[in-house]
Amino acid sequence: MKPSLIPGCVPSSLALALLGFNSPVVIVLVVSVVVGLLMVLLFGYTSDQKAIHVAKDQLKAHLLAVRLYQDQLPVVIRTYGRILRGTGRYLRLAFMPLLYVIIPITLLVVQLDRYLGTTPLQTAQPFLVTVRTAEPDVLNDVALQLPPELAMTAPAVHVLADNEVVWRVVAEKDGTYDINIAAAGQTVAKHVLVSPDVSRVSTVRLRDHFWERMFISAEPALPDKSPIESIAVTYPPRVIEFAWMEWNWIVLFFVLSMVAGFIFKEVLGIEI
Amino acid sequence: MLLLLATLLLYSCQRASGDWDGEHKLIILGIDGMDPQLLNKFMQEGKMPNFSRLVQKGSYHTLTTSIPPQSPVAWSNMITGMNAGGHGIFDFIHRDPATFDLYFSASRVEAPKHAIHIGSWVIPLGGGTAEQLRHGTAFWEILDQHGIPNTVYRIPSNFPPIPAKGFTLSGMGTPDLRGTYGTFTFYTDDPMATAGMVEGGQTISVQVQNSQVTSQLIGPSNSFRKGSPAATEPFTVSVDPLEPVAHIKFEEQEFVLRESEWSGWKPVEFNLMPFVNVRGICRFYLKQAHPRFELYVSPINIDPADPALPISTPANYSKQLTQEVGEFHTQGIAEDTKALSAGVLDDKEFLEQSHTVLAEHRRVFDAEFPKFRRGLFFFYFSSLDLNSHMMWRLTDPQHPEYDAASAAQYGSAIEEFYQQMDQVLGEVLPKLDDHTTLLVMSDHGFAPYYRSFNLNTWLLDNGYIALKPGVAADDSQPLANVDWSRTRAYGLGLNGLYLNVHGRERDGIVPPGADAAALLKEIKDKLLAVRDPKNNLPVITRVDLASEVYQGPYAQSGPDALVGYNRGYRAGWKTILGAFPPDVLEDNSNPWSGDHCMDYTLVPGVLLSNRKIEAQNPALTDIAPTILAEFGIAKAKGMMGQSVFQPDKASH
Numbered sequence: 031m032k033p034s035l036i037p038g039c040v041p042s043s044l045a046l047a048l049l050g051f052n053s054p055v056v057i058v059l060v061v062s063v064v065v066g067l068l069m070v071l072l073f074g075y076t077s078d079q080k081a082i083h084v085a086k087d088q089l090k091a092h093l094l095a096v097r098l099y100q101d102q103l104p105v106v107i108r109t110y111g112r113i114l115r116g117t118g119r120y121l122r123l124a125f126m127p128l129l130y131v132i133i134p135i136t137l138l139v140v141q142l143d144r145y146l147g148t149t150p151l152q153t154a155q156p157f158l159v160t161v162r163t164a165e166p167d168v169l170n171d172v173a174l175q176l177p178p179e180l181a182m183t184a185p186a187v188h189v190l191a192d193n194e195v196v197w198r199v200v201a202e203k204d205g206t207y208d209i210n211i212a213a214a215g216q217t218v219a220k221h222v223l224v225s226p227d228v229s230r231v232s233t234v235r236l237r238d239h240f241w242e243r244m245f246i247s248a249e250p251a252l253p254d255k256s257p258i259e260s261i262a263v264t265y266p267p268r269v270i271e272f273a274w275m276e277w278n279w280i281v282l283f284f285v286l287s288m289v290a291g292f293i294f295k296e297v298l299g300i301e302i
Numbered sequence: 303m304l305l306l307l308a309t310l311l312l313y314s315c316q317r318a319s320g321d322w323d324g325e326h327k328l329i330i331l332g333i334d335g336m337d338p339q340l341l342n343k344f345m346q347e348g349k350m351p352n353f354s355r356l357v358q359k360g361s362y363h364t365l366t367t368s369i370p371p372q373s374p375v376a377w378s379n380m381i382t383g384m385n386a387g388g389h390g391i392f393d394f395i396h397r398d399p400a401t402f403d404l405y406f407s408a409s410r411v412e413a414p415k416h417a418i419h420i421g422s423w424v425i426p427l428g429g430g431t432a433e434q435l436r437h438g439t440a441f442w443e444i445l446d447q448h449g450i451p452n453t454v455y456r457i458p459s460n461f462p463p464i465p466a467k468g469f470t471l472s473g474m475g476t477p478d479l480r481g482t483y484g485t486f487t488f489y490t491d492d493p494m495a496t497a498g499m500v501e502g503g504q505t506i507s508v509q510v511q512n513s514q515v516t517s518q519l520i521g522p523s524n525s526f527r528k529g530s531p532a533a534t535e536p537f538t539v540s541v542d543p544l545e546p547v548a549h550i551k552f553e554e555q556e557f558v559l560r561e562s563e564w565s566g567w568k569p570v571e572f573n574l575m576p577f578v579n580v581r582g583i584c585r586f587y588l589k590q591a592h593p594r595f596e597l598y599v600s601p602i603n604i605d606p607a608d609p610a611l612p613i614s615t616p617a618n619y620s621k622q623l624t625q626e627v628g629e630f631h632t633q634g635i636a637e638d639t640k641a642l643s644a645g646v647l648d649d650k651e652f653l654e655q656s657h658t659v660l661a662e663h664r665r666v667f668d669a670e671f672p673k674f675r676r677g678l679f680f681f682y683f684s685s686l687d688l689n690s691h692m693m694w695r696l697t698d699p700q701h702p703e704y705d706a707a708s709a710a711q712y713g714s715a716i717e718e719f720y721q722q723m724d725q726v727l728g729e730v731l732p733k734l735d736d737h738t739t740l741l742v743m744s745d746h747g748f749a750p751y752y753r754s755f756n757l758n759t760w761l762l763d764n765g766y767i768a769l770k771p772g773v774a775a776d777d778s779q780p781l782a783n784v785d786w787s788r789t790r791a792y793g794l795g796l797n798g799l800y801l802n803v804h805g806r807e808r809d810g811i812v813p814p815g816a817d818a819a820a821l822l823k824e825i826k827d828k829l830l831a832v833r834d835p836k837n838n839l840p841v842i843t844r845v846d847l848a849s850e851v852y853q854g855p856y857a858q859s860g861p862d863a864l865v866g867y868n869r870g871y872r873a874g875w876k877t878i879l880g881a882f883p884p885d886v887l888e889d890n891s892n893p894w895s896g897d898h899c900m901d902y903t904l905v906p907g908v909l910l911s912n913r914k915i916e917a918q919n920p921a922l923t924d925i926a927p928t929i930l931a932e933f934g935i936a937k938a939k940g941m942m943g944q945s946v947f948q949p950d951k952a953s954h
Contacts, residue, residue, distance in 0.1 A: 156557075158556060184547050184560045185546075185560070186542070186545070186547075187540060187541075187549040187558055188542050189514075190512055190513050190514075191540065196540075196556075196558060198557075198558040264556065267554070
């Protein structure tokens, strides 16, 4: 197997060693519990706990007032106004700590999605390589060069309407491979991962599109002057079986980390 | 604690049959359409070594089939031990005598009865229903009652599957997602192709623009919308301008197909209303990329991994199977015979699809059979039946559709499917021991289908059907333009002959009783006298009266007589649905060229066992009592036969 060529990429074997598991559901469970705990701790350290405690107490008092004085309409109306103001105060107190929590979680989710969002390719499982060019006249010049372990199983399809060329490819052996795309005298590479393990996957290599690259690509940008806009590989989406249901890992992560957060909040006595 | 254990032990002993030792096992291979003449021929030629070995070491008989010898009827006989009078399945299609509406005999799927209408939306109040119409007690229900473990794979006439403790998967009778017995879709830019519905399919005209085709997959009727239009899912096909290859994209999926290549199963979701989707699976076949665009899409099957209708017990069994062996056809008649008949698939393409179906069955068999430890294991194979229907013409130079060139290429197709059944048997034989009984059985045999007899046209010509004044006979609509006030008899289904009985049919005129009996005898005598002018052979060799051959609570619900055609003859395609083609007799020009819906004595099935079959004339109705007897259970009330391992059987 060739070593990873992606700069800054944590090799998948190391990541797995760090996590210690090769089961997606276990990884999601562990990460959710740890993130739930860290969220609560971070929130506790970055928030004004006393002020939040007071704000929540006042909200509870106003809610009680609505029930106690429900036969006195002017009191109920005034209390609803206080509830609205109290809710605003509570949200203001929670906003900054939530911001501290959301930013690292977003970055974590983006990174984890490269491991858990899709599954690596399997041997003998056909996949597509799609190259999009900036100009339609380059389409006929685009060529795919494969390592010996990968093979094309159909001629290229030139999709004129989308400036794309699509190849169907199959892998004979597990490994991390580079496929080369030649166009207009230039050659660029794209990573392809064939493995039964949970590994870091980059579904697309892009030219420009900084933010898109941040979120969906795990490879460096294509050269600015490349005639190729993107090279995509169809990795199958991962579905996680948990509690007799099929889950997208992000949904499962949010559900489990929320549950863990609520448990740790009680255990650690942190006001949220 | 000891008391609890003792109680549990006592309970488990009571649950199990008193005579079952817990060790005895029964394996049944149900091979639809295995014909004794063909089996004998292939065994004599040394092409079925495992069957030959079973015959030498065990026993082999022909098996009397059902009246009429149609698969839903025959398998219902086998399942219940009763004839059609007991289980109520007389044909593939039945009619409502009050309305003359035709419906599938085995099951009924209905939308919710009550709904609220808001604009173009229809909000149902309650769920729809899927109802099995076969009556009688299935043998595995009785095994369940006695605590005998069982697996019953794809037995026909079991959709939706009846509640069961064992593992069952529904078979013939299971609809596709559109609620039909299978509707393919064919997309083409050929200006000569006629867009619209054909039997068992739909042709859709498309245009190739900028090397791209945009169209829609056709899903089930959307009962959430006013008028229940078909739910659809758009898809795009990009055809390479030069190479015979295309890229197909829909929903989140994309794949590449070469010309003459099949895709694997592709899941497709149809949105019925916000947050309400129904999921199916289908396969694509790029028949041609250039110069004409031709794309076949299989009937949308119920997805076994996420079934929209119940197809298994327990409900998640189909999902478990999918996880073990991958997606598979769930539609009852999986081989797309209609696409071959319509000319959408050719012989090679049909056989490829048929081999895929059998490969799926064998994958499931290979996954499930090794797990079999106790009780009953039943496994059904459809391949011999459907391929004998479609490929007979290439084995028989007398057939009007015989083609020497095609015969040279595909004439051995039926034989190859028989050999695959021999391979399956070869997997079973080494597993047999002193505690295991094996039955290999078929529901009927096979015969050529050279000529069609149009029963309704004959009834019209002989004055039993009268048309409304001034209108001509319609060869397309069911019983169109019939003057019921002057009509005494009509034909529906493959073998059914009905009288227009007063008090039963909507506009019945024939008094029940002696008058009806006399009329039946008159028609029977005339039918038996019909000769084919082409060869002077009798077209019909027997006519069985329902009153003489059916017993049970539903004996009066079906046809009044069953027309038994001679070998080589069958009811014509249009007369089955009550239409009036111009000629009484015509050549069968359909690729559907072998059949069994004839005189039941001409198309018996087969019964083989590793034990000695004592019965001299075993019948399908003996199978259920045989299964029960193997586990020491007395046959249920209403069952007609008896174990084939007992001598001196009673009449069926």
